[in-house]
Amino acid sequence: MAFTASDIIKIILAFILPPLGVFLETGCGSDLLINVILTCLGWFPGILHALYVILRN
Incomplete structure (x- = not known):
């Protein structure tokens, strides 16, 4: 990869x-909300969680 x-x-x-890294990867959605709560x-x-979302794709 x-x-x-x-x-x-x-x-x-x-x-x-x-949350900024997640926003750039997925935009505004459930992943961003989850990441804001976790942060x-x-x-x-x-x-x-941000690394998981970014490296998942």
């Missing part, structure tokens, strides 16, 4: 602000 430049940027943004509960769960 080859990463593109946009994938690398999304992964970096997922570490800085997890509010704790930074680490938000990062894990």
Whole structure:
């Protein structure tokens, strides 16, 4: 699986602000809502979910 430049940027943004990385990958939807909730509960769960969403595709 080859990463593109946009994938690398999304992964970096997922570490800085997890909902932004998810938004760039999937747009406004249920994944974004789940990630916002997880990020509010704790930074680490938000990062894990963002990486899962970005690397899933």
